[in-house]
Amino acid sequence: MNSSNSLYPWQQPTWQRIRTMRSKLPHALLISGKAGIGKLEFAQNLAKSLLCIHLESAGAACNLCSNCTWFNEGTHPDFRLINPDQDTDNVTDEAPSTKKTAKKSVVIKIEQIRELNQFLALSNHQHNGLRIVLMCPAEALNLASANALLKMLEEPPQSTIFLLVSHQPQRLLPTIISRCQVVDMPMPSESEAVDWLKNQGVKHATSQLSYAGGSPLLALKQAEEGAWISLAQSLSAGVKLNPFTSAPLFLGASLSASMDFALTALQKWCCDLLSYKLSEQVRYHVEYTSALQALSKSVNLNLLLDFNTELIYAKKMANHPLNNELQLENILLRYTQLFDIKR
Ligand SMILES: [Zn+2]
Known part of the structure; x- marks a missing residue:
């Protein structure tokens, strides 16, 4: 309160x-x-x-x-x-779980x-x-x-x-x-929200706000977690990204350590990659425009579209008790294969 x-x-x-x-x-x-x-x-x-x-x-x-x-x-x-x-x-809708993951x-x-x-x-x-x-x-x-x-x-x-x-x-x-x-x-106007975020000590306020879809409180939360910036840096490596060292980074990025957050970050990145490829526009990662530009030259458009579909499917399954790290390693491996250049 x-x-x-x-x-x-x-x-x-x-x-x-x-x-x-x-x-x-x-x-x-x-x-x-x-x-x-x-x-x-x-x-x-x-x-x-x-x-x-x-x-x-x-x-x-x-x-x-x-x-x-x-x-x-x-x-x-x-x-x-x-x-x-x-x-x-007091509500016994579900059988008591033996795990400590009661939702x-x-x-x-x-x-x-x-x-x-x-x-x-x-x-x-x-x-x-x-x-x-x-x-x-x-x-x-x-x-x-x-x-x-x-x-x-x-x-x-x-x-x-x-x-x-x-x-x-x-x-x-x-x-x-x-x-x-x-x-x-x-909704606050963009300048109002950016001013407010700056007053909260948020760096890169404009980018944070666009990444949060214009919601200032979500932008503040993101900034506090500092999560997506390190993920964007990893994804900038494109074909050189190491899925095995990156998967734990993705899963540990948010305070909630969720698969959902990792997949949302990937979706936003791929949305920008697609958007840059097709129209040279960047929506979420404004400060990574040059990295996205470089990647857009080598990315295979058909594979990228397939990958986006795969991410949507993976997100639907994100709450299933699969091995998240293993699943994410696979997804990131597929990400590195989107680019038509030699490793
Ligand atoms: Zn009072």
């Missing part, structure tokens, strides 16, 4: 707009927009300011009152955060909504206060839990505000959307 009021610069106009609605806020808001632009942080700030009893003049939470203290500690009795990552020990749930389960019902049946902790339910990402609701939530939205409990955060509102039930007031969260 964030302990300060960390609104991002591109969120200020939306914040001011909602602030003016504060006294007549609808019982459900759908905060929607692209992933990686800070929607959850915005919703948390909003929740905290709605609970705070000593608001600052700009409408931000004071961070000093008992409500703010509880909120920052994650123990506010009138606040619930519902997300798919909650402990599902985090990707859905908001009906049990979580039932528990919410019990919470909302209790009286508010604060006399005349509000209760806030924050759900993120709302598209993680499955059909059963979405229908259970819909019942609550149709007969909203007193003094309760639902904040639904969604990257993919098109996956929500239309009946849920119609019960919410939609708040479209803006």
Whole structure:
């Protein structure tokens, strides 16, 4: 839980707009927009300011009152955060695994909504206060839990505000959307995002941002991981890349050490290689344009297209318990064979 009021610069106009609605806020808001632009942080700030009893003049939470203290500690009795990552020990959907690789749930389960019902049946902790339910990402609701939530939205409990955060509102039930007031969260402009990244001490901010598809928070995370830069350096070697020393580097590059990250990095690189070959354009690896230019001269276009298809397939299989390192070695070996020059 964030302990300060960390609104991002591109969120200020939306914040001011909602602030003016504060006294007549609808019982459900759908905060929607692209992933990686800070929607959850915005919703948390909003929740905290709605609970705070000593608001600052700009409408931000004071961070000093008992409500703010509880909120920052994650123990506010009138606040619930519902997300798919909650402990599902009591839910026996899957047989207990002997390995320590139990996957985090990707859905908001009906049990979580039932528990919410019990919470909302209790009286508010604060006399005349509000209760806030924050759900993120709302598209993680499955059909059963979405229908259970819909019942609550149709007969909203007193003094309760639902904040639904969604990257993919098109996956929500239309009946849920119609019960919410939609708040479209803006993407920052490129210059705004680059300035913000530079303020966070991010080097190569423009490249980082384009690699993250324009999402500043994702760009910051990438920069902190420093991952893709070392991978781009390896891939620049083309035919000279050593699959056996590179595979562990790829797998160990991200903090999450995932096959998915390694394959995404390869896909982005090959997308740039293809794009340079066909139109001399580079989308993700702007600072590696000269390396991509050099590789594009020797890359075999047909093999590259096949390789891209192979990567898509490998990504679908990325969660299978294969030997990732062995699989990645094979993929990287195939990468070195894309180039029509002697080793
Ligand atoms: Zn406060």
